Amino acid sequence: MNIELIIWILSAIGTYISLVWFVTFVKEHKSIRKIPSPKHFPTVSVVVPAYNEEKNIENTIKSLLNSDYPKNKLEIIVVNDGSTDNTKRIAEKYVKREAIKLINQKNMGKGAALNNALKAARGKLFGVLDADTIVEKDTITKLVGFFTSNKIGAVMSGIKPLRAKNLLEKFQEIEYFLSILIRKLMDKLETNYVTPGALSIYRKDVITKLGGFDENNITEDLEIGLRLRVNGYKIKTSVTAFTYTIIPNTLKSLFKQRMRWDCGLLINLRKYPYIIFNPKYNYLGMYQIPTVLIATLLLCPIAFGVTGYFLYKTIHNFYLYVTSVGLSIPELTFPASPGTFLLSLNLKIYYPLFISLFLSIILIILSQKIAKEKYRNILFILLTIVVYYFLQGVFWMIALFTTIFKIKVKW
Amino acid sequence: MIKKINFLYIAIIVIFIFGTGFALGYLLDFLRINLVEKETKSIEIQFEDFLVTNELMKSLAHEDCKLMKTYILKLAKQTEDIGKTLEDFETKGMSRGEDYQLLVQRYFLYEIRYWLSVENYKKCDENVSTILFFYGNNDDSIKQGYVLNSLKSDLKQKVFIFSFNINIKEIDSVELLKAIYEISGTPSLVINSKQVFTNFVDLTTLKEIVS
Numbered sequence: 001m002n003i004e005l006i007i008w009i010l011s012a013i014g015t016y017i018s019l020v021w022f023v024t025f026v027k028e029h030k031s032i033r034k035i036p037s038p039k040h041f042p043t044v045s046v047v048v049p050a051y052n053e054e055k056n057i058e059n060t061i062k063s064l065l066n067s068d069y070p071k072n073k074l075e076i077i078v079v080n081d082g083s084t085d086n087t088k089r090i091a092e093k094y095v096k097r098e099a100i101k102l103i104n105q106k107n108m109g110k111g112a113a114l115n116n117a118l119k120a121a122r123g124k125l126f127g128v129l130d131a132d133t134i135v136e137k138d139t140i141t142k143l144v145g146f147f148t149s150n151k152i153g154a155v156m157s158g159i160k161p162l163r164a165k166n167l168l169e170k171f172q173e174i175e176y177f178l179s180i181l182i183r184k185l186m187d188k189l190e191t192n193y194v195t196p197g198a199l200s201i202y203r204k205d206v207i208t209k210l211g212g213f214d215e216n217n218i219t220e221d222l223e224i225g226l227r228l229r230v231n232g233y234k235i236k237t238s239v240t241a242f243t244y245t246i247i248p249n250t251l252k253s254l255f256k257q258r259m260r261w262d263c264g265l266l267i268n269l270r271k272y273p274y275i276i277f278n279p280k281y282n283y284l285g286m287y288q289i290p291t292v293l294i295a296t297l298l299l300c301p302i303a304f305g306v307t308g309y310f311l312y313k314t315i316h317n318f319y320l321y322v323t324s325v326g327l328s329i330p331e332l333t334f335p336a337s338p339g340t341f342l343l344s345l346n347l348k349i350y351y352p353l354f355i356s357l358f359l360s361i362i363l364i365i366l367s368q369k370i371a372k373e374k375y376r377n378i379l380f381i382l383l384t385i386v387v388y389y390f391l392q393g394v395f396w397m398i399a400l401f402t403t404i405f406k407i408k409v410k411w
Numbered sequence: 412m413i414k415k416i417n418f419l420y421i422a423i424i425v426i427f428i429f430g431t432g433f434a435l436g437y438l439l440d441f442l443r444i445n446l447v448e449k450e451t452k453s454i455e456i457q458f459e460d461f462l463v464t465n466e467l468m469k470s471l472a473h474e475d476c477k478l479m480k481t482y483i484l485k486l487a488k489q490t491e492d493i494g495k496t497l498e499d500f501e502t503k504g505m506s507r508g509e510d511y512q513l514l515v516q517r518y519f520l521y522e523i524r525y526w527l528s529v530e531n532y533k534k535c536d537e538n539v540s541t542i543l544f545f546y547g548n549n550d551d552s553i554k555q556g557y558v559l560n561s562l563k564s565d566l567k568q569k570v571f572i573f574s575f576n577i578n579i580k581e582i583d584s585v586e587l588l589k590a591i592y593e594i595s596g597t598p599s600l601v602i603n604s605k606q607v608f609t610n611f612v613d614l615t616t617l618k619e620i621v622s
Contacts, residue, residue, distance in 0.1 A: 008429065008432075011429075012425055012429055015425050015428065015429075016421060016422065016425045019421045019424060019425060020416060020418070020421055023416060023420075023421055024416060027416075189416060283416070287418065316550075317553065320550055320553050320554050320557065321554075321557050323554065324554035324555070324557040324558050324561075324611075324613070324614070325557050325558055325560075325561040325614055328561065339446075340446070340496070342439075343439060343442055343443050343446060343500075344499050344500075347432070347435060347436050347439055351432040351435060351436065352429065352432060355428055355429075355432070
C-alpha cells in the first residue's frame with residue numbers, strides 16, 4: 001500500500017475524531033462551565049487508600065480537612081494498605097484529633113482497600129481520592145451538585161498535575177489539560193467510562209449494589225466505570241472542580257503507570273466486549289469505544305510503522321551517504337524562488353499532517369482555557385504532540401504486545 | 412440529556428477538507444509540470460541557438476573555443492538545475508505520472524545532445540571529462556549519486572555528468588547508448604566515452620580517472 005495513502009487515511013481518522021470534539025465544543029461551550037448547585041448536602045465519605053505514601057498523605061488529608069463542604073457531612077477514611085513506611089503513623093496523628101477514620105489492612109491492593117472502606121463508610125456518597133492527590137477548598141461541594149438524578153452513578157473532578165518541573169512533566173501537563181476538556185465533551189455525549197482515582201465520587205448504594213470494586217483488577221477505577229455504564233448509570237465530569245495529583249517525573253515511572261493504564265483498558269474491554277458497536281450504549285458503544293480501539297489497535301501500530309519507515313529511510317540514506325563520501329557536509333542547495341520552494345514541498349504528506357496537527361493544537365489551546373491555565377507556547381505544544389504522543393504510541397504498542405501475550409502487569 | 416452529534420455531517424466536513432487537499436495536490440502537480448516544461452523549453456531554445464551558432468561558425472571555417480565554452484558552461488548550470496528539479500519532483504508522488512515521464516524522456520534526449528556537444532568541446536579543452544551515469548532503484552545507485560555529486564562539487568566545470576534512469580524506457584537513443592557501452596545493470600558509468608564501469612566506483616578512483 002502506498003505510504004502517502006496510509007498517511008492520508010490516518011490523518012483523516014485523526015481529523016474526524018478531533019472534529020467530533022471540536023463540533024461538540026462549539027455546540028456546548030456555553031454549558032461546559034455550568035455547575036449545578038447542590039440542593040442539599042448529603043454525607044460524603046472520602047476514602048484515601050494509601051500504600052507507602054508517607055511523603056504525600058499528610059497534604060492529602062490536610063486538603064480534605066480544609067474543604068468547605070459542611071464538616072458534619074464529610075467523613076474522611078484513610079485505608080492503610082499494609083504500608084511499610086510511616087504512612088500509618090502520620091494518619092494516626094489525625095485519628096487522635098478525631099478528624100479522620102483509619103482502617104488498617106494487610107497489603108491487599110487498592111480494590112480491597114476501597115471495599116473495606118465501603119463497608120465502614122456512612123456517607124450516601126462515596127469518594128475515592130488517591131493519597132498523592134490534593135483537593136481545592138470547593139472541589140467536593142462542586143462535585144456533589146452534579147448528582148441531580150438517580151441515574152448519575154459517579155462524578156469525577158478535573159485533574160491537574162500538582163507540579164510540572166521537568167520536560168516530561170510539562171508534556172504530561174498538556175495531556176492532563178486536554179483530558180479535562182475531552183472528558184467534559186465526553187460527558188456531553190455521555191461516553192465517559194472511567195472514574196479516576198484522583199477524586200471521583202460515587203453513589204454508595206449503587207456501588208454496593210454492583211458488588212463493590214474489583215479487587216483483582218489493575219485499573220479498578222476503569223472497571224467500575226465500565227460496570228456503571230453497562231448497568232445504565234452515567235458518569236459526569238466537572239471542569240471547575242479541580243484536584244492536583246503527583247505525576248511521574250521519570251520515563252521509567254511514566255512507563256510503569258501507562259502500562260497499567262493501557263493494559264487495564266485492553267483487559268477491561270475484553271471483560272465487557274459487548275459494549276463495542278452496541279447501539280444500546282449509544283455513543284459509548286457506537287463511537288467512543290470503537291474509536292479507542294481503532295486508535296490503539298489500528299492507528300498506533302500503523303503510525304508507528306510509518307514513522308519507523310521514515311526513520312529507517314533517513315538513517316539508511318545517511319548510512320549510504322557516509323559509506324560513499326564519508327562524513328562530509330553536503331553542499332547546500334536553495335530553491336530558486338519561493339514558488340519553486342512551494343512546489344518542492346510534498347503537500348501530499350504535509351497537508352493531511354498539517355490539518356490534523358492544526359486541529360490538535362486548537363483543542364489543546366481550548367483545553368488550557370477551560371482548565372483556567374495560562375497558554376503554553378505553540379512550539380512547545382507542537383513538540384508535545386510530536387514527541388510525547390509518539391511516546392504514548394510506543395507505550396500503546398508495548399501494552400498491546402503485553403496484553404496479547406498475557407504478560408503480567410503489576411500496580 | 413444526551414447531546415446529538417451528526418457524525419455524517421462531520422464525515423462530510425472531513426471529506427471536504429481532504430478533497431480540497433487532493434485538489435491542491437493536483438494543482439501543484441500541474442504547476443510542477445508547467446515549471447519544468449517552461450524551463451526545458453527555455454534551455455532547448457538556448458541549446459538550439461548554440462547549435463546554430465556553432466554550425467554557422469563551422470561554415471565560416473571559424474570554430475571559436477571561447478564561444479563554445481561560454482555556451483557549454485551557461486547550459487551546464489541550467490541543465491543541472493532541471494535535473495535536480497525533476498529528481499526532486501519524482502519523490503513528490505506526482506499524480507500526473509504520464510506527463511512527468513514525458514518530461515523526463517525529453518530531458519534525457521536533451522542530455523544526450525548536450526553530451527555530444529561537450530564531447531565535441533573537448534578538442535578545445537582536454538581537461539574536461541564527461542560521465543554518463545546509468546542509475547536504478549538500488550542502494551549502490553544512490554551511493555554512486557552521492558559520489559558523483561561530491562565529484563562535481565570538487566571538480567566543478569572540469570566534469571560534466573549526465574544521468575539516465577535505466578527504468579525509463581522508450582527512448583531509442585538511450586537504449587542505443589546502453590547497447591554501445593553494454594550497460595545491463597546499475598549503477599554503470601561511462602567515462603569520457605571510453606571507460607565503462609558496471610558497478611559502484613568510489614570517489615578516489617573516480618578522481619584519479621578524471622583528473
